[in-house]
Amino acid sequence: xxxxxxxxxxxxxxxxxxxxxxxxxxxxxxxxxxxxxxxxxxxxxxxxxxxxxxxxxxxxxxxxxxxxxxxxxxxxxxxxxxxxxxxxxxxxxxxxxxxxxxxxxxxxxxxxxxxxxxxxxxxxxxxxxxxxxxxxxxxxxxxxxxxxxxxxxxxxxxxxxxxxxxxxxxxxxxxxxxxxxxxxxxxxxxxxxxxxxxxxxxxxxxxxxxxxxxxxxxxxxxxxxxxxxx
Amino acid sequence: xxxxxxxxxxxxxxxxxxxxxxxxxxxxxxxxxxxxxxxxxxxxxxxxxxxxxxxxxxxxxxxxxxxxxxxxxxxxxxxxxxxxxxxxxxxxxxxxxxxxxxxxxxxxxxxxxxxxxxxxxxxxxxxxxxxxxxxxxxxxxxxxxxxxxxxxxxxxxxxxxxxxxxxxxxxxxxxxxxxxxxxxxxxxxxxxxxxxxxxxxxxxxxxxxxxxxxxxxxxxxxxxxxxxxxxxxxxxxxxxxxxxxxxxxxxxxxxxxxxxxxxxxxxxxxxxxxxxxxxxxxxxxxxxxxxxxxxxxxxxxxxxxxxxxxxxxxxxxxxxxxxxxxxxxxxxxxxxxxxxxxxxxxxxxxxxxxxxxxxxxxxxxxxxxxxxxxxxxxxxxxxxxxxxxxxxxxxxxxxxxxxxxxxxxxxxxxxxxxxxxxxxxxxxxxxxxxxxxxxxxxxxxxxxxxxxxxxxxxxxxxxxxxxxxxxxxxxxxxxxxxxxxxxxxxxxxxxxxxxxxxxxxxxxxxxxxxxxxxxxxxxxxxxxxxxxxxxxxxxxxxxxxxxxxxxxxx
Numbered sequence: 001x002x003x004x005x006x007x008x009x010x011x012x013x014x015x016x017x018x019x020x021x022x023x024x025x026x027x028x029x030x031x032x033x034x035x036x037x038x039x040x041x042x043x044x045x046x047x048x049x050x051x052x053x054x055x056x057x058x059x060x061x062x063x064x065x066x067x068x069x070x071x072x073x074x075x076x077x078x079x080x081x082x083x084x085x086x087x088x089x090x091x092x093x094x095x096x097x098x099x100x101x102x103x104x105x106x107x108x109x110x111x112x113x114x115x116x117x118x119x120x121x122x123x124x125x126x127x128x129x130x131x132x133x134x135x136x137x138x139x140x141x142x143x144x145x146x147x148x149x150x151x152x153x154x155x156x157x158x159x160x161x162x163x164x165x166x167x168x169x170x171x172x173x174x175x176x177x178x179x180x181x182x183x184x185x186x187x188x189x190x191x192x193x194x195x196x197x198x199x200x201x202x203x204x205x206x207x208x209x210x211x212x213x214x215x216x217x218x219x220x221x222x223x224x225x226x227x228x229x230x
Numbered sequence: 231x232x233x234x235x236x237x238x239x240x241x242x243x244x245x246x247x248x249x250x251x252x253x254x255x256x257x258x259x260x261x262x263x264x265x266x267x268x269x270x271x272x273x274x275x276x277x278x279x280x281x282x283x284x285x286x287x288x289x290x291x292x293x294x295x296x297x298x299x300x301x302x303x304x305x306x307x308x309x310x311x312x313x314x315x316x317x318x319x320x321x322x323x324x325x326x327x328x329x330x331x332x333x334x335x336x337x338x339x340x341x342x343x344x345x346x347x348x349x350x351x352x353x354x355x356x357x358x359x360x361x362x363x364x365x366x367x368x369x370x371x372x373x374x375x376x377x378x379x380x381x382x383x384x385x386x387x388x389x390x391x392x393x394x395x396x397x398x399x400x401x402x403x404x405x406x407x408x409x410x411x412x413x414x415x416x417x418x419x420x421x422x423x424x425x426x427x428x429x430x431x432x433x434x435x436x437x438x439x440x441x442x443x444x445x446x447x448x449x450x451x452x453x454x455x456x457x458x459x460x461x462x463x464x465x466x467x468x469x470x471x472x473x474x475x476x477x478x479x480x481x482x483x484x485x486x487x488x489x490x491x492x493x494x495x496x497x498x499x500x501x502x503x504x505x506x507x508x509x510x511x512x513x514x515x516x517x518x519x520x521x522x523x524x525x526x527x528x529x530x531x532x533x534x535x536x537x538x539x540x541x542x543x544x545x546x547x548x549x550x551x552x553x554x555x556x557x558x559x560x561x562x563x564x565x566x567x568x569x570x571x572x573x574x575x576x577x578x579x580x581x582x583x584x585x586x587x588x589x590x591x592x593x594x595x596x597x598x599x600x601x602x603x604x605x606x607x608x609x610x611x612x613x614x615x616x617x618x619x620x621x622x623x624x625x626x627x628x629x630x631x632x633x634x635x636x637x638x639x640x641x642x643x644x645x646x647x648x649x650x651x652x653x654x655x656x657x658x659x660x661x662x663x664x665x666x667x668x669x670x671x672x673x674x675x676x677x678x679x680x681x682x683x684x685x686x687x688x689x690x691x692x693x694x695x696x697x698x699x700x701x702x703x704x705x706x707x708x709x710x711x712x713x714x715x716x717x718x719x720x721x722x723x724x725x726x727x728x729x730x731x732x733x734x735x736x737x738x739x740x741x742x743x744x745x746x747x748x749x750x751x752x753x754x755x756x757x758x759x760x761x762x763x764x765x766x767x768x769x770x771x772x773x774x775x776x777x778x779x780x781x782x783x784x
Contacts, residue, residue: 005317091311096338099285099405141590208339211365213407222404229429230404 027075033037046228049221052159056217058071059152060210062145067143067207070200078227089194090120095212102219108173111164114216118131118157125150128202149206156213270353274346275358279367283399284338284406284452287364288324291346291357299350305329310341338364368455371396373410373431373448378466381437386467389414389435393448396458404450413460417443441470446585473743 008115093116096102167173221230272294281287293303305318318329347358376393395401395408427433447460449499496506
């Protein structure tokens with residue numbers, strides 16, 4: 001009796017495993033795609049917006065924390081205020097500085113501004129992280145934050161690009177956004193300006209720019225898909 | 231002697247003079263100062279700036295001393311990406327010593343450099359530069375219209391708290407994201423409990439205590455700015471819901487009390503039974519051979535009798551039906567029982583009826599008397615003691631005391647000769663051990679007899695006891711006196727079976743039976759006759775030798 005049970009139970013176990021595995025594989029990780037291809041799990045625009053907004057909020061939070069840490073250790077920079085207006089390398093990019101200005105701006109322009117900002121900060125943040133990592137004054141915690149920040153800029157840019165694609169697909173913005181095709185063209189020619197900036201100034205500028213990105217995304221969302229959480 | 235005195239006197243006079251001079255100088259100076267009250271103003275200090283909705287902001291400063299002259303304060307600012315120095319556009323909307331920047335003058339994400347200049351007729355005083363970015367100075371107004379509502383559901387009530395966004399904040403365009411926080415306190419303890427509400431302008435608090443008073447405060451913040459002030463406290467009292475529950479529990483308690491009371495009453499009424507059940511009576515100690523009741527009755531002779539009687543002579547009162555009895559028949563190497571005269575020695579033979587166990591253990595054993603007290607001779611006959619396999623005296627204790635008292639007889643079936651030896655123990659001396667003993671199973675034929683005491687039995691007097699032999703001499707019926715002996719009825723009707731008397735016991739385990747007229751004397755009772763002792767034994771048993779149709783054993 002036991003002898004006949006064993007092979008039966010083995011076969012049964014194998015069958016069950018096959019069943020589960022096939023189910024897992026079939027459900028699996030369906031790739032998220034903005035266009036409704038077959039086999040993709042398409043996200044709604046509101047959902048996409050929520051994701052990028054959360055992402056940008058986290059990015060700004062990290063930059064805020066790093067800036068506070070810097071202020072504790074590098075107060076002298078604050079003493080030199082004078083009337084020296086800090087020149088961020090992104091100051092050439094025209095960004096609306098008020099609510100009305102931002103609301104008056106076209107969606108496409110706003111999207112472009114966001115993308116420009118994100119593109120402009122990819123390299124400087126990488127170098128910022130490098131300089132912090134090699135600096136003796138900073139602990140590993142700060143260096144990790146800087147690395148995370150630079151990664152987030154990269155991912156946020158991809159996310160915003162997806163949002164723009166979806167909007168183009170839905171006809172919300174026009175397709176004549178050549179900047180989306182080659183973001184590098186957005187960068188000003190003199191893009192090496194940031195190398196002259198000190199670390200603290202870089203951080204200061206990035207803190208401001210990440211706040212801008214977050215705000216612009218929120219404005220876009222509440223203008224395009226206002227039904228959820230505005 | 232007077233010289234030092236004069237010197238000190240002079241010293242004090244000089245000190246006083248100098249003191250007066252100093253005082254005079256001071257007075258002159260103060261007068262001069264007072265007359266000269268004008269001075270340049272003191273340096274003002276910029277305290278803080280605040281933007282409640284990320285569209286406008288206000289800055290406050292604290293003026294220094296004004297130098298006694300009317301002093302004006304001016305705020306100048308420089309801004310990133312703006313050329314020139316500009317003055318505060320609005321000094322009055324936000325109160326004194328403040329500067330209000332409206333929407334047109336407010337830019338986010340740009341640095342402002344502010345200074346306040348105090349000036350009067352004599353001069354100016356400039357404060358330190360105050361750098362700020364509107365992004366950093368956000369602090370909203372308090373939330374408004376905090377309302378508390380106790381929502382009553384079937385299971386449990388909960389507290390629903392609502393409020394509105396602070397004044398002037400635009401939450402619809404997505405320009406600002408407001409996050410709320412509230413804290414709740416119960417009236418009893420002073421500890422606040424804080425909850426984050428996120429971006430929702432309502433909150434539900436579950437598991438509130440009925441009858442409690444709750445106090446709620448709410449505050450909010452914009453994006454990553456500072457928290458606002460707490461709102462004023464709002465109170466609410468949760469009504470008591472205990473009545474519904476209480477009536478329910480009262481009903482439950484009443485219903486459960488009724489069977490409880492009933493059970494208690496029953497227990498009290500039947501407390502004897504309960505006591506017997508719970509605490510069974512413990513059997514008292516008994517002394518072997520002593521009848522406690524007799525002792526208790528108090529009469530001395532009775533007690534003596536009790537002690538003596540019960541030692542050795544348990545009473546057998548009656549027959550037991552279908553009781554197996556053994557007639558101890560031994561080899562008679564002495565001679566036929568008729569020659570009993572030769573038999574000097576006398577041995578008590580214990581022909582113990584079934585169901586009877588005597589105390590004569592030693593003797594019994596020594597005489598190879600085996601008493602098979604077979605059959606539970608309980609109280610069918612009512613008088614036989616309980617059986618024991620061994621000849622122990624416990625049977626005595628099972629004797630009913632009434633029977634004992636009635637008959638006062640030894641229940642032991644032992645054979646006495648005419649010798650009136652009172653003491654049963656003396657029999658030992660005269661007893662010859664049985665040489666060889668066998669048993670004859672004597673079946674009673676008293677099935678029809680229900681009465682124990684009234685049996686028709688014939689007794690034969692034992693002529694002699696020789697050693698282990700019992701000699702039944704004759705079959706004449708004994709005349710029984712009516713001194714308490716049992717009547718023996720003849721039971722002729724039972725004599726359908728053939729019963730023979732033992733005529734003699736021959737050697738080699740031979741029993742000589744005497745065939746005789748069954749009409750009478752068929753029974754060969756072997757019972758003790760009357761004793762001449764003070765105690766008498768009454769044996770009610772009669773043994774019968776069952777004669778098989780075959781010729782009797784010869």
